[in-house]
Structure formats: C-alpha cells, structure tokens
Amino acid sequence: MAKQKTPSAPARTKKERDAATEKKIVTLATDVAKRSLAGNEPIVRVPTRTKSNTLWNKKKGILQMGPAAQERGLFNLSQAKSFMQTMLHSSSIKDLIAAEKTLSLRGMFYKGLHTVAGTKEKTFADQDESDGILEDLEVSLAALREELHIFAKKAGTMVGNITIIDSGDEIDCRRMGSGGYAIPSIVEPDVIKFKKCDAKFVLHVEKNTVWSRFNEDRFWEKHNCILTEGGGQPPRGVRRLLRRLNEELGLPVYCLLDCDPWGHYIYSVIKQGSISLAFESERLAIPDVKYLGIRASDYRACGLSDDVQIALNDTDIKRAKEIAAYPWFEGHKGWQREIAGMLNNGFKMEVESLITKDISYVTETYVPERLKAKDWLE
Amino acid sequence: MxxxxxxxxxxxxxxxxxxxxxxxxxxxxxxDISVSEFFAKNRHLLGFDNPRKAMLTTIKEAVDNSLDACEEAEILPEIAVIIEDLEPTRPATAKSSRYRVTVVDNGPGIVRKQVENIFGRLLYGSKFHRLKMSRGQQGIGISAAGMYGLITTGRPMAIFTKPKAGQPTHHIELAMNTKTNRAEVTFDKEVKVFPPDRLRNLTAGTRALAEQSGFLTAEEFPTGTSVSIELDGKYQRGRGSVDEFLELTAIANPHARIVFVPPTRVTEDDEPDVLTAAEASAAAVAKVTTETNGVIVFPRGVHELPRETKEIQPHPKGIELGILLQMLKDYEATEKGGTLFKFLQECFCRVSASTASGMCESIGLTSRTKVADIGPPQAEKLFKVFQESKLAPPPTDCLAPIGVRQLLAGMLKGVRAEFYAASSREADVYRGRPFQIEAAIAFGGELPGDETARVIRFANRVPLLFQQSACSSFKAVSETGWKNYNLSQPRGGIPVGPLVIMIHMASVWVPFTSESKEAIADYDEIRKEMKLALMECGRKLGTYLRKRQRMRREGLRRDVFERYIGEIAKAVHAIMGADPKAIYDALLEQANARTAVADQVLDEDGKVIKDEEPSGPDDDGVLIVHDAIAPAVAQLSSTPFAPLDFGNTAKKQSGAGVTGKSNTSSKAGSKASSKSGSKSAARANSKPDSAASPKRTAKKAPESAARTELRARAAKAASRKPGSNKSSNDGPRLF
Incomplete structure (x- = not known):
C-alpha cells in the first residue's frame, strides 16, 4: 500500500496557530474600522461555497474551492444582518483564543446571542444561522474550525488494532468494549497522536448498526484492521482521522455503504471532498479510498430475496442522475455502470439487507470475499 | 296634481x-292648485321625507340663504345654528320630537315689506330669473321649511330681521296659508335688540362663548336675520346629519364662521350596527373645531369673500326653441321696433357685432330686420344657426370656484390625511350654461383603509348629502380608473382605501335631479369634466404613492442598517480597540447618506400652502402632511434605541430635547397611519362625540386656527431637512 507520507501542513505549535488566527481576526476588524472611518462601506470577503465555485482538480483527485468570492457589505439590505453576525462571531472567537477555550457550534450560537440594542430582534434567529456564519468565517479567514476554537458534536466511532493518545490519555482501541472509541471533532496531531498501529487497513461503514455487527463479530481482530463509522455523512472529525490514518500510517481505506445515491455521495465526499467544505478538501479528501459495496449487482450475485428491495423514488432517481453527472464521476466508467445498474434495478439496498442471508454473512462472507478478490470500485 | x-x-x-x-x-x-298646496302634499319632493331629514333640510335651506345673502352684500358670513329641544322629557327612542331650529346670520337683513314674500311664499325669490351662481335657485326652500313646521306643530315661524344698523329690529311671526300661497302675519312688532338675547343664554356653552364675545354679539351682527322654526324632527348624528352638513359646509366655505349649538339630548340610533360604520367614517372626517360645553365652532379659514359673480345673458347654444320664441316676444314687448341685430347682441352673451350680422344673413335676413317681422319659420332657422355657429363658450366670471388653495385648506381642515391634492378645471358649458368642476382628494393618515372611499359632493358650495348613487359625480368616480393610481377598485365601483374624494360643481344653474337638490343630473359634459378633474388629482396621488413606496423602502433600509451599526461598532471595538463612537458615527452618516431618498422625497414634495403669500393657486395643487408620513418610515425604529454604553457618552447631543419630542410625536403618528384599520374599529365602538377624538384644538383665535395648523405643519416639514444632524432620524437612537 501507499508509503507513509509527511503531514501536509507543517506542524506548528498551538500557540503559533492561535497567534496567526488572532492576527487574521484583528486584520478583518481593522479593515472594517478603516473603511468605516474613511466613509467607505465596510465589507468582508467571503469565498463562495456553491457548486459553481467548486473546481474538480483531476490531477489531485479532489474538489477545490474556486476563486469566486462574495463581498458581504453592511449597506446591502440582504447582507446587513449577516455582516453584523460575522463581526459578532469574530469578536467571540477572539475571546475564545484569549481564554484558551473551545466551544461547540451550539455554544457559539449562545455566545453570540443577545437582543440587538433598542429592538426586539435577536442577533441570531437559530443555530443554523450561526453555523453558516462560522463556516463563512472559516473560509474568509482561511482558518480551520479548530483554529477558531470551535468543535462540532461527536459523531463517529472507532475500534481496532491501534493505540492513540488523545489529549495526553493513552487509548487502546482494542479494548473499547461494545461502544467503541468516540471520534472527537478535533483530531489534529496536537490532540490525537498515533502511538502504535498494527492494523493493515481501515474499514469504514456507513452507520452505527452495521459497525456494531462487525465489532460484535470481532472483525477487526480477525482481519487486523481498524473499524470506523461516521453516522451517515461522516463529520469532519471522522474524515480527518481517516485521512490521517491513510496519509500518515499509509493504511488503505475501504467503505461499506448502502446502495443508494446517499451512499454513493458519502463515498464521493470521503474520496474527493464536499462542495460546502471544498476549502478543506486538501486535508480531508482520501483520493484512493475504495468502495466495497453494496453494489447494484449484489442483488443477483448474493441471491438476495425480493423483500430487501426498496423502490427508488423520484428524488432518488434525480439525485442519482445528478451524481452521475458530477465531473469526478462523469468520466468514470465503473461508477457510470454502477449508477446505471442501480437505476436499472429500480431499487436501493441497505447493508443490513445482507442479514437476510445470515446474521454474520456480511462480516464472515461478504467483506472478506470482496477484499480477497480485490473487488471494489475506486 | x-x-x-x-x-x-x-x-x-x-x-x-x-x-x-x-x-x-x-x-x-x-x-287652480296652489303651489303651496301641491308641495304640502308632496313634501318629500322638497326633502321633508322623514323627521330626521326634515330637520336637516330646514337647517340647510336657512344656512344656504344666509350664506347667499351675506356674500351678495359682501359681508364675511357669521352664522349661528341653534337646535333647541322642546320636549326633553320625551323618551330618547321616540320616532320624532319637537325642536326649535334657529339660524342667525349677519347678512344685510330684509326690508319689512318683503318679509312675507320671502318667508311665506313658495317660488318667490331673487335667484330664479337670473343666470348667476348662487346656492339657492328656486325660491322654495325656507318657505317650505316654514310650511313644514306649521303643518307639524301648528306654530308659525318667527323672524327677527334688522336691515339697517342702528335701526330697530322687526319681529314678525308668519303662518303660511297653503291655499293662497301667502303668509299671514300673526305677530308684528319692532324690538331693539338683535340678535335676540334669549339665544345667548340657552346653555352653559352659549353663555361661556358669548362672554368671550364669540357668540351673537351685537358688534358682529350690525344687521342680519334670525329665523326660528318649530318642527317635528329628529336630531341624530352620523351620515346625512346636521353635523355632517355643517362640517362639509365649513369645508366648502372657508370664509364663513359657523357656530353650532346642538340640542342637549341626542336621539339614540335604533340601528346601532349601521351607525357605527357610519360613525367611523364620520369620525374619520374630523374637524378643526373647538367644542366647549357642547357648542361647536367651525372657525373661519380665509378672510376673502369668494369672487363676486356676474350675472350673464343666456348663451345661444343654451336655449330651446320655445324659449327663443318667448324671448323674441318679450323683446318686442319691451323694445318696440327693435332689430334682430340688436336683439342678438343684447339678449345673448358671446354674440359680437359680426357674428350677429352673420347670423342675420345666414337666415336670409339683414341686420335691420325688425324682431316683430320674424315669424316662427325664421325663428326656427335662427335656432338652427345657433346650434351650428362657432361661438366662444359663455363667460366664466359668473362662476366663483372655491379655488385650489381654498380646496386644500378646506380639506386639510376637515380631513385628517397625509396627502391632499386638488384640481380646478377650466369652465365648460352644458346646454349653454357655464359650469366649472373642482375636485380634491385626501389620502392616508387616519382615514380608514379598508372601506370604500368617501365621496363628498358640493354644488355651488352646498354639500349634497343624499342620493349619492344617482349623482353624476358618483358615476364619474366609478368610471375613473383608480387602479392606475395604485388604488384598489372593484369593477365599476368606488375605490377602496383611505381616501376621501371631494367634487364641487359651480354653475349658474346646477341641474339637480329633483327639487330637494340632492344629486346632480348626469350630463355627459359634466361627467366628463368631473372625470378629468379626478384624473388630475389621481395622477398626483399615483406619483406620490410611488414616491412614498420608494421612501418607505429606503426608510426601512436605513432602519435595518441603523439597527446593526451599534453592534458592529461594539464588536470592532472589542476586537481591535477602535473608538466605538467614532465608528458608530461614521457608519451612521454613511447609512443616512445611502438612504437619503427617505429624506429627499419628503423635502422635494413638501409643498405646503403658503397662507401669507397670496401667490395665486398652488401650482400643482398638492399638499403633504409630513408628520403623517414620516412616522411610517420610522415605524420599526419607533422605540428609541437604548443607549449603548461606550463609556464616553460625555459628549451628549445638544438637541436632545428637540429630537426626543419629535420622536414621540412621530411615534403617535405612526401608530395612527399603520393601524388605521384597527383604529377605525376601535373608534366604531366609542361614541361619536368622543370618537371624533383627535379634535385639534385651535390654539389662538378660532379664525386663524387653520392657518396656525398649516404653519405648524410646514414648520415640522422644514425641520426634517436632510443633513441637519438634529433631525429626528439621527442621533436619538444611541445617546
């Protein structure tokens, strides 16, 4: 498999990174102050996070953010409020850096929440508004979320032949019981260090239920691997950890996802990054991740019963066609065939459908056979 | 019959x-059938259909006569209308009750020998035979009212008249004999005092007003006439009431001062639902009045009498063949041997020497042909020539339009709105009679927004209160496309919205649909002129509404910016320590500059009537009341911004008192304009006298009330210039 690579970003101390982030925020505020006092409209440049501004870097095999940016001005009726919110959150982040503390997304929502002086209007209507502003800030400041001292809730589980050090605590992922190790939101080297790894590959499954099946069957032990799960679309912490395992330890990553457009897109995101977080693709994407299944052909190949079919609805069909048209899938014969196969079937299948064969069919037969036959999509 | x-x-x-x-x-x-007898049996033709209307008609006829007499004698009218309740013990629900109606004016008075004829005969008067603009026409009104009183109560009408200052007053009581159409004098004496002392001491209110020399003083009434009629009537407020009539009369006659003493007891309405709606509308037309102890004073708005009108000869196109024949006959009788040429020149208007000879020739006669020699065939030919000839329209100095400036002043006084527009058309001709149409509209402000527009109609300055839908003006309003002016209008109906439409027709002969003079007959020429006048007003309103929309939008924008500026200044300060006040001020200045339209339009259109400079009618006939609009703009921010603590609030703004005040006033106004709907509902629940609530009290002498009002509003408008930092839109939010 791939050789161990050096980390993409030069390792900096936490202090250095904090100082850099703080400087960026002060620059932003100084610009606003200068423009205001000079009689110009204060603006914040926010790179656009839309599909149209997402570029497919074929060489690197990842999605990257394009050059388009929006100028968010105070004197634009539709932007005035978000401008104000951007300034509020900037101020909050500076406070966090100074206090050397981190807050969750929800915590940030509450930190910025108050009533605008003299009105009955709240600064943030809901957490979604706040989350959006924070994502904007990440891109405008070109700083990672963890550099802004913000984390998301934990949503991912890991177990396997690896020992890590999380914030100074040594964690042996072989001894995690039935629950597994919860992957935190921030998994940068200053939080999580890899101490000892015997595993030869990583198997990432879509959801917790499937993960439990594998864990109960001690799959990771039998096949000497790491088993992860991301609760559907994996959050950034999970993706970053997979990337580090792949990049730093040179472990190949295999995915076991549902056979539906949702599953296909999860694979796409893990492989080349997402549209909304295209600016983070460089450190999140795993271009050589492999898609083990479920494949559209498995219905026949595994001899599954009619009962496991879940009919594709109109939204599914539309989404499947959209995915097929993405530039990174467009020229890929294997994927074109796979999506066409699913559309031909006219139904989708979940990983759990394999349970109809046998409770441990997926862990004892399906995955080992695929790995052995190197039968996957890339 | x-x-x-x-x-x-x-x-x-x-x-x-x-x-x-x-x-x-x-x-x-x-x-023979006596006219009196005929009308006694057909009193509904004259407007005495029911007790309530009888009361109104009686007052209307007396007031019309008073105003006509004063104007003809070039006296600024001073009129008192007094209703006394003669049966106060009668249950309030009674269908009718006995009242005494007295109307006193400071007109020229009436010489003794004419009293019987004027008050005691139907179809006797000075106004019927001439072509001159006046309120009364047929000479039926007041005599009919007296007759109605006599029939219902048996009491004769009492007249006090003083035709010459320093001379005694005639006190005469008249009972009409319907059989002979002649009055019988039942009492005739000379007295010293005028106006009668008794009237000043009727109520606490009249006594108080009289003490301030504001009611029936001998000085104000050196000459004059007082008419009292006892009648079976009903006094009730609301649509078509005495109150409304006097209110509207005051609007159309800003040169008159009217004092109204209503009876102590008001008949309760037996259909409260219907009335509450009517009350709400009536209340919407609030008055610039002072009401103390039940006495209502409609102050004088302008001190010039309406233009003196000239009597004119008939226009050739305005007569019928029969009338031409009669005129020829009459001419021959008075001018023995007169020529046709002279006849044409003397008896008609707009016939010059050359047209007269031209007409003679075109019917095969010469200028020297004698009138006596003209037979019916030639007369008929002449009549045809009249119709075909190209003649200038009749002269218009026989008309006294209210005038754009006075229309605006009248509307401003009577209707509390935010936008007023008026237009006065050029005179035109129907059936050879000159007439002139004027229209005015008032929009917004406190007018109810969810009802159909109120149409107020006047003919020769007399309000028309009944038969609205039969009136030409009503048709003109429905046929005007109000949708073009950003108003909603059901198909073929009256527009809906906070709108009052006023239409005035001035003419030497207003074509009424009936003797009770309630609706103008629907002549195409008249309706066309009305529509043109309305369209002119409508266009102005449309322009204004579009501007206002933009203004509101800009105001809203500014408001949004202003809201967040404080937050931004604080955040920037927290991040990099910049002076928050400096940033706040800099951003606020930008916000105001960027939304300058919100100010600009206010000023651009702030064309306020200048009362001091009689520079002729206002060019564009538009008046905007700023304190009725501005609040709507500042509506969202009407709660003053809480002070942000920047630590350096030492430099407080100097004009804090001023700004604070204007802020509260705009707050009150904004509620009114934004919630006009709910407000009207709230009004409907309260009693009319209290519901006419924002009765603006005149501060100085009642005559100058309207003027004071105008000036106050103008001053307010001027204080809202952009750039002036003390304007209410700046500062007060923060410090």
Missing amino acids: AAKEAAVVAEPKKKSATPKVDAESMATRQR
Whole structure:
C-alpha cells in the first residue's frame, strides 16, 4: 500500500496557530474600522461555497474551492444582518483564543446571542444561522474550525488494532468494549497522536448498526484492521482521522455503504471532498479510498430475496442522475455502470439487507470475499 | 296634481247620484292648485321625507340663504345654528320630537315689506330669473321649511330681521296659508335688540362663548336675520346629519364662521350596527373645531369673500326653441321696433357685432330686420344657426370656484390625511350654461383603509348629502380608473382605501335631479369634466404613492442598517480597540447618506400652502402632511434605541430635547397611519362625540386656527431637512 507520507501542513505549535488566527481576526476588524472611518462601506470577503465555485482538480483527485468570492457589505439590505453576525462571531472567537477555550457550534450560537440594542430582534434567529456564519468565517479567514476554537458534536466511532493518545490519555482501541472509541471533532496531531498501529487497513461503514455487527463479530481482530463509522455523512472529525490514518500510517481505506445515491455521495465526499467544505478538501479528501459495496449487482450475485428491495423514488432517481453527472464521476466508467445498474434495478439496498442471508454473512462472507478478490470500485 | 286626482276619484259617486255630469258641472270643480298646496302634499319632493331629514333640510335651506345673502352684500358670513329641544322629557327612542331650529346670520337683513314674500311664499325669490351662481335657485326652500313646521306643530315661524344698523329690529311671526300661497302675519312688532338675547343664554356653552364675545354679539351682527322654526324632527348624528352638513359646509366655505349649538339630548340610533360604520367614517372626517360645553365652532379659514359673480345673458347654444320664441316676444314687448341685430347682441352673451350680422344673413335676413317681422319659420332657422355657429363658450366670471388653495385648506381642515391634492378645471358649458368642476382628494393618515372611499359632493358650495348613487359625480368616480393610481377598485365601483374624494360643481344653474337638490343630473359634459378633474388629482396621488413606496423602502433600509451599526461598532471595538463612537458615527452618516431618498422625497414634495403669500393657486395643487408620513418610515425604529454604553457618552447631543419630542410625536403618528384599520374599529365602538377624538384644538383665535395648523405643519416639514444632524432620524437612537 501507499508509503507513509509527511503531514501536509507543517506542524506548528498551538500557540503559533492561535497567534496567526488572532492576527487574521484583528486584520478583518481593522479593515472594517478603516473603511468605516474613511466613509467607505465596510465589507468582508467571503469565498463562495456553491457548486459553481467548486473546481474538480483531476490531477489531485479532489474538489477545490474556486476563486469566486462574495463581498458581504453592511449597506446591502440582504447582507446587513449577516455582516453584523460575522463581526459578532469574530469578536467571540477572539475571546475564545484569549481564554484558551473551545466551544461547540451550539455554544457559539449562545455566545453570540443577545437582543440587538433598542429592538426586539435577536442577533441570531437559530443555530443554523450561526453555523453558516462560522463556516463563512472559516473560509474568509482561511482558518480551520479548530483554529477558531470551535468543535462540532461527536459523531463517529472507532475500534481496532491501534493505540492513540488523545489529549495526553493513552487509548487502546482494542479494548473499547461494545461502544467503541468516540471520534472527537478535533483530531489534529496536537490532540490525537498515533502511538502504535498494527492494523493493515481501515474499514469504514456507513452507520452505527452495521459497525456494531462487525465489532460484535470481532472483525477487526480477525482481519487486523481498524473499524470506523461516521453516522451517515461522516463529520469532519471522522474524515480527518481517516485521512490521517491513510496519509500518515499509509493504511488503505475501504467503505461499506448502502446502495443508494446517499451512499454513493458519502463515498464521493470521503474520496474527493464536499462542495460546502471544498476549502478543506486538501486535508480531508482520501483520493484512493475504495468502495466495497453494496453494489447494484449484489442483488443477483448474493441471491438476495425480493423483500430487501426498496423502490427508488423520484428524488432518488434525480439525485442519482445528478451524481452521475458530477465531473469526478462523469468520466468514470465503473461508477457510470454502477449508477446505471442501480437505476436499472429500480431499487436501493441497505447493508443490513445482507442479514437476510445470515446474521454474520456480511462480516464472515461478504467483506472478506470482496477484499480477497480485490473487488471494489475506486 | 293631487287635487286633480281627487276630483277624478270623486266622479263616480256623483255619477250614481246625479247621472247627468257634463263639462259644465265638472268645470265648477276645476280650479287652480296652489303651489303651496301641491308641495304640502308632496313634501318629500322638497326633502321633508322623514323627521330626521326634515330637520336637516330646514337647517340647510336657512344656512344656504344666509350664506347667499351675506356674500351678495359682501359681508364675511357669521352664522349661528341653534337646535333647541322642546320636549326633553320625551323618551330618547321616540320616532320624532319637537325642536326649535334657529339660524342667525349677519347678512344685510330684509326690508319689512318683503318679509312675507320671502318667508311665506313658495317660488318667490331673487335667484330664479337670473343666470348667476348662487346656492339657492328656486325660491322654495325656507318657505317650505316654514310650511313644514306649521303643518307639524301648528306654530308659525318667527323672524327677527334688522336691515339697517342702528335701526330697530322687526319681529314678525308668519303662518303660511297653503291655499293662497301667502303668509299671514300673526305677530308684528319692532324690538331693539338683535340678535335676540334669549339665544345667548340657552346653555352653559352659549353663555361661556358669548362672554368671550364669540357668540351673537351685537358688534358682529350690525344687521342680519334670525329665523326660528318649530318642527317635528329628529336630531341624530352620523351620515346625512346636521353635523355632517355643517362640517362639509365649513369645508366648502372657508370664509364663513359657523357656530353650532346642538340640542342637549341626542336621539339614540335604533340601528346601532349601521351607525357605527357610519360613525367611523364620520369620525374619520374630523374637524378643526373647538367644542366647549357642547357648542361647536367651525372657525373661519380665509378672510376673502369668494369672487363676486356676474350675472350673464343666456348663451345661444343654451336655449330651446320655445324659449327663443318667448324671448323674441318679450323683446318686442319691451323694445318696440327693435332689430334682430340688436336683439342678438343684447339678449345673448358671446354674440359680437359680426357674428350677429352673420347670423342675420345666414337666415336670409339683414341686420335691420325688425324682431316683430320674424315669424316662427325664421325663428326656427335662427335656432338652427345657433346650434351650428362657432361661438366662444359663455363667460366664466359668473362662476366663483372655491379655488385650489381654498380646496386644500378646506380639506386639510376637515380631513385628517397625509396627502391632499386638488384640481380646478377650466369652465365648460352644458346646454349653454357655464359650469366649472373642482375636485380634491385626501389620502392616508387616519382615514380608514379598508372601506370604500368617501365621496363628498358640493354644488355651488352646498354639500349634497343624499342620493349619492344617482349623482353624476358618483358615476364619474366609478368610471375613473383608480387602479392606475395604485388604488384598489372593484369593477365599476368606488375605490377602496383611505381616501376621501371631494367634487364641487359651480354653475349658474346646477341641474339637480329633483327639487330637494340632492344629486346632480348626469350630463355627459359634466361627467366628463368631473372625470378629468379626478384624473388630475389621481395622477398626483399615483406619483406620490410611488414616491412614498420608494421612501418607505429606503426608510426601512436605513432602519435595518441603523439597527446593526451599534453592534458592529461594539464588536470592532472589542476586537481591535477602535473608538466605538467614532465608528458608530461614521457608519451612521454613511447609512443616512445611502438612504437619503427617505429624506429627499419628503423635502422635494413638501409643498405646503403658503397662507401669507397670496401667490395665486398652488401650482400643482398638492399638499403633504409630513408628520403623517414620516412616522411610517420610522415605524420599526419607533422605540428609541437604548443607549449603548461606550463609556464616553460625555459628549451628549445638544438637541436632545428637540429630537426626543419629535420622536414621540412621530411615534403617535405612526401608530395612527399603520393601524388605521384597527383604529377605525376601535373608534366604531366609542361614541361619536368622543370618537371624533383627535379634535385639534385651535390654539389662538378660532379664525386663524387653520392657518396656525398649516404653519405648524410646514414648520415640522422644514425641520426634517436632510443633513441637519438634529433631525429626528439621527442621533436619538444611541445617546
């Protein structure tokens, strides 16, 4: 498999990174102050996070953010409020850096929440508004979320032949019981260090239920691997950890996802990054991740019963066609065939459908056979 | 007519008794019908259909006469209308009750020998035979009112008249004999005092007003007439009431001062639902009045009398063949041997020497042809020539339009709105009679927004209160496309919205649909002029509404910016320590500059009537009341911004007191304009006298009330210039 690579970003101390982030925020505020006092409209440049501004870097095999940016001005009726919110959150982040503390997304929502002086209007209507502003800030400041001292809730589980050090605590992922190790939101080297790894590959499954099946069957032990799960679309912490395992330890990553457009897109995101977080693709994407299944052909190949079919609805069909048209899938014969196969079937299948064969069919037969036959999509 | 019918009905009886009825015997029963008798039986034709309307008509006729008399004698009218309750013990629900109506004016008075004729005869008057603009026309009104009183109460009408200052006053009581159409004098004495002392001491209110020399003083009434009629009537407020009539009269006659003493007891309405709606509308037309102790004073708005009108000769196109024949006959009778040429020149207007000779030639006669030699065939030819000839329209100095400036002043005084527009058309002609249409509209402000527009109609300055839908003006309003002016209008109906539409027709002869003078007949020429006048007003309103929309939008924008500026200044300060006040001020200045339209439009259109400079009618006939609009703009921010603590609030703004005040005033206004709907509902629940609530009290002498009001509003408007930092839109939010 791939050789161990050096980390993409030069390792900096936490202090250095904090100082850099703080400087960026002060620059932003100084610009606003200068423009205001000079009689110009204060603006914040926010790179656009839309599909149209997402570029497919074929060489690197990842999605990257394009050059388009929006100028968010105070004197634009539709932007005035978000401008104000951007300034509020900037101020909050500076406070966090100074206090050397981190807050969750929800915590940030509450930190910025108050009533605008003299009105009955709240600064943030809901957490979604706040989350959006924070994502904007990440891109405008070109700083990672963890550099802004913000984390998301934990949503991912890991177990396997690896020992890590999380914030100074040594964690042996072989001894995690039935629950597994919860992957935190921030998994940068200053939080999580890899101490000892015997595993030869990583198997990432879509959801917790499937993960439990594998864990109960001690799959990771039998096949000497790491088993992860991301609760559907994996959050950034999970993706970053997979990337580090792949990049730093040179472990190949295999995915076991549902056979539906949702599953296909999860694979796409893990492989080349997402549209909304295209600016983070460089450190999140795993271009050589492999898609083990479920494949559209498995219905026949595994001899599954009619009962496991879940009919594709109109939204599914539309989404499947959209995915097929993405530039990174467009020229890929294997994927074109796979999506066409699913559309031909006219139904989708979940990983759990394999349970109809046998409770441990997926862990004892399906995955080992695929790995052995190197039968996957890339 | 009635008498004739009676005769016919009586006939069969007689036939059976004495079968031999011939022309001879019938002839014994065929006789003259007195006009008085005719109208006594058909009183609804004159507007005495029911007790409530009888009361109104009586007052209307008396007030019309008073105003006409004052104007003709070039006296600024001073009129008192007093209703006394003669049966105060009667239950309030009674269908009718006995009242005494007294109308006193400071007109020229009436010489003794004419009193019987003027008050005691129907169809007797000075106004019928001439072509001159006046309120009264036929000479029926006041005599009919007296007759109605006599019929319902048996009491004669009492007249006090003083035709010459320093001379005694005639006190005469008249009872009309309907059979003879003549008055019988039941009392005739000379007294010293005018106006009668008794009237000043009626109520606490009249006594108080009289003490301030504001009510029936001998100085104000050196000459004059007082008419009292006792009648069976009903006094009730609301649509079509005495109150409304006087209110509207005050609008159309800003040169008159009217004092109204309503009866102590108001008849309760038996259909409260209907009335509450009417009350709400009536309340919407609030008055610039002072009301103390129940006495309502409609102050004088302007001190010039309306233009003196000239009497004119008929226009050739305005007569019928029969009338031409009669005129020829009359001319021959007075001017023995007069020529046709002279006849044409003397008896008609707009016939010059050359047109006269041209007309003579075109019917094959010469200028020297004598009138006596013209037979019916030639007369008919002449009539045709009249119709075909190209003649200038009749002269218009016989008309006294209210005028754009006075229209605006009148509307401003009577209707509390935010936008006023008026237009006065050029005179035009229907059936050879000159007429002139004026229209005014008031929009917004406190007018109810969810009802159909109120149409107020006037003919020769007299309000028309009934038969709205039969009136030409009503049709003109429905036919005007109000949707073009950003108003909603149901198909073929009256527009809906906070709108009052006023239409005035001035003419030497207003074509009423009936003797009670309630609706203008629907002549195409008249309706066309009305529509043109309305369209002119409508266009101005449309322009204004579009501007206002933009202004509101800009105001809203500014408001959004202002809201967040404080937060931004604080955040920037927290991040990099910049002076928050400096940033706040800099951003606020930018916000105001960027939304300058919100100010600009206010000023651009702030064309306020300048009362001091009689520079002729206002060019564009538009008036905007700023304190009724501005608040809507500042509506969202009407709660003053809480002070942000920047630590350096030492430099407080100097004009804090001023700004604070204007802020509160705009707050009150904003509620009114934004919630006009709910407000009108709230009003509907309260009683009318209290509901007419924002009765603006005149601060100085009542005459100058309207003027003071105008000036106050103008001053307010001027204080809202952009750039001036003390304007209410700046500062107060923060410090």
